[in-house]
Amino acid sequence: xxxxxFAQPEVQETRETGRSAGAPALTVPDxxxxxxxxxxxxxxxxxxxxxxxxxxxxxxKIILLSILGxxxxxxxxxxxAEQRTLQKRIRHLRTQFFDLLEAxxxxxxxxxxxxxxxxxxxxxLLLIHGEGSDIITELDIILSRFHNAIPLSQSFxxxxxxxxxxxxxxxASVYATIEGKSSRADEIIxxxxxxxADKMEIEMEIDTLMAAAKNExxxxxxxxxxxxxxxxxxxxxxxxxIYTEPVGRLVATGGLIVFLISYCLARKFSSVxx
Numbered sequence: 149x150x151x152x153x154f155a156q157p158e159v160q161e162t163r164e165t166g167r168s169a170g171a172p173a174l175t176v177p178d179x180x181x182x183x184x185x186x187x188x189x190x191x192x193x194x195x196x197x198x199x200x201x202x203x204x205x206x207x208x209k210i211i212l213l214s215i216l217g218x219x220x221x222x223x224x225x226x227x228x229a230e231q232r233t234l235q236k237r238i239r240h241l242r243t244q245f246f247d248l249l250e251a252x253x254x255x256x257x258x259x260x261x262x263x264x265x266x267x268x269x270x271x272x273l274l275l276i277h278g279e280g281s282d283i284i285t286e287l288d289i290i291l292s293r294f295h296n297a298i299p300l301s302q303s304f305x306x307x308x309x310x311x312x313x314x315x316x317x318x319x320a321s322v323y324a325t326i327e328g329k330s331s332r333a334d335e336i337i338x339x340x341x342x343x344x345a346d347k348m349e350i351e352m353e354i355d356t357l358m359a360a361a362k363n364e365x366x367x368x369x370x371x372x373x374x375x376x377x378x379x380x381x382x383x384x385x386x387x388x389x390i391y392t393e394p395v396g397r398l399v400a401t402g403g404l405i406v407f408l409i410s411y412c413l414a415r416k417f418s419s420v421x422x
Contacts, residue, residue, distance in 0.1 A: 196225025
């Protein structure tokens with residue numbers, strides 16, 4: 149699913165930039181809408197279906213139940229994949245915003261005002277991220293609005309609202325306070341860049357430290373499935389009671405519940421937010 153500009157935002161953007169009715173309006177990115185395509189949805193469904201089918205078949209060996217459970221898991225994985233795509237896009241936007249502040253800081257240290265620094269930063273970022281990247285699109289919107297009498301602080305605040313990033317919100321809030329009133333814009337930009345850089349460095353260190361732990365957790369989670377699968381097919385009837393007796397079904401259901409709870413807790417504990 150691609151990001152679409154609904155009718156009302158298009159009208160608002162056309163009015164803000166002062167474009168004529170026949171001119172193409174700038175598309176304002178919506179960071180709450182997934183850009184997954186139909187093929188992405190199909191792939192996510194197939195992955196979820198395969199995982200759900202395999203787990204249920206290992207615990208119950210009932211084809212119909214495994215198919216139904218796999219279908220449910222596939223649908224759930226479509227929404228999960230969309231959320232992962234949105235989070236990945238937001239992380240990339242924060243990295244691109246950090247690059248923007250770095251390029252602006254360099255330009256402002258050379259004596260350029262904020263507007264010229266933004267234009268210079270756009271040229272630099274175009275070489276790094278390419279046309280069509282989120283930060284280039286946002287810069288085009290900011291510059292277009294500024295040339296139509298929309299303050300930069302308002303454009304930064306709009307970007308912060310749409311992205312939901314705390315770093316951009318903090319920068320927009322501080323910049324709105326000092327816009328046109330202070331010559332410390334360069335210093336504030338450098339301080340914001342430093343804060344973002346520190347947070348990114350901490351996240352990288354945490355990811356490095358937790359990489360081994362995540363691998364161990366994954367092994368511990370899926371090892372019981374491997375053991376059940378091997379014993380079920382090579383155990384010479386050792387596990388038949390699990391699949392034929394009512395008490396065995398209850399034991400299998402209890403094991404499945406424990407497995408699902410462990411999986412959810414492992415994913416939650418391994419996700420660290422700064």
